[in-house]
Amino acid sequence: MSLPELELQIIYARIAWGLVAASMLLSVLPTVLPKIFPQLARRTKAIVIGTVALMMVLPGEASPAHWLTLVFQYPSGLLTGYSLVALLARWRERPVIFPLHPAFALLLTVIGVVLYLDAFGVIAVGLYYRGFDSGAAAVLTVAAAVAGAAAVYFRYAGTAGAALLTSVLLFSLLRLPSGNLWDALLDPLLWAWAVGSVIWAAVRRYQARKAALLAPVVPPVEVDVEPELAQARAAAIDIEQVQYK
Template sequence: MSLPELDLQIIYARIAWGLIAASMLLSVLPTLLPKIFPQLAQRHKAIVTTTVAVVMLLPGEASPAYWLTLVFQYPSGLLTGYSLVALLARWRERPVIFPLHPAFALLLTVTGVVLYLDAFGVLALGLYYRGFDSGAATVLTCVAAVAGAAAVLFRYAGTAGMALLTSVLLFSLLRLPSGNLWDALLDPLLWAWALGSVILEVRRRHALRKAAQLENMEEPAPELLQARTAAEQ
């Protein structure tokens, strides 16, 4: 079992929480800053990113990253990867879709449920501890790397693929964030985001199905159309 150095974890926490905070702020502030400070409209991305970086790099308890790590532990490499990809997209003025890809969100949601039930002793499978095992972790890391590369190559959930590759690289090269593969792929915040994405997708599909049913009810049946045509003739 190989664990990362504590100093490396502290540096990772500062950078990761900075990326997460910057990507979240840039999803909200572009609509607010131009109204409050019109002169900053063209520079808001640089201002937000620089401010977050400076604040996160403050020493000890003065840094928000210190308290965020105490509450949420280290963010997963996957969440960090998502934040990095979203931040780069917003920097290039490209649209960023808030919900995760439905298939990927469902996979993360189900995986999180199984892991949390296992951690609470409901299933007692010992899955989390296998994330430290070199054999099982190596196989799963290879599978995740291939899946991420395929998603990017075939342009199917490309954002998820790039984020997944980022998390795999962080774990493979630096053993971040904790030396456990599951911590590199999932954390409570990411699981809540995935669950929310699944709920939104279910609601969207339900609304589409309901709209289609209403359209079918409004359209007269072929037999009625034929009867009306015959009566008019």
């Protein structure tokens, strides 16, 4: 078991919380305050990012990162990766998608429930401490890296895949944020985000199914799509009329 240096953790906390705060501000401001921030120009985005960075690097208790770390601990590498990807997307003026990918959100929700039950002693299998084990952590790290690379390559939940690869690199190279693999993949904020995304996806699916059931049934309209058959019928009608006369 190898743990990161305390100085490296402090630096990581400043950078990670800065990425989280900047990405949230650039995503939320145009939505919450559309009259004040109808569309953020690149100059405004640079000012927001610079201001957040200056606040996070303040020494000691003057930095918001100090208090955020006391309350929420270190951001997971996955949340940091999501924030970095979202920040790049906001800089390129791509649309904001607040919910996580449903499949990925469901996976994080289940993992979080199992880990929290284990931490509270409900199931008591020592799953969290396996994250410090070199053998188990190595296998899970390789599996996470393969899953992230596949998601990016096949363009299925590409954002989640890129964020997952970022978290794997942080853990593999620097053992951040705490030396435990589970802390690199999940944290309370990310888990709450995943739970909210699952609920949102479930509500939308229920509403879509309900709308489909309540939609009026329109009988099919028979349309003669064969012009040659229509001409033949018209000719037959004309012949019958001539014979009748």
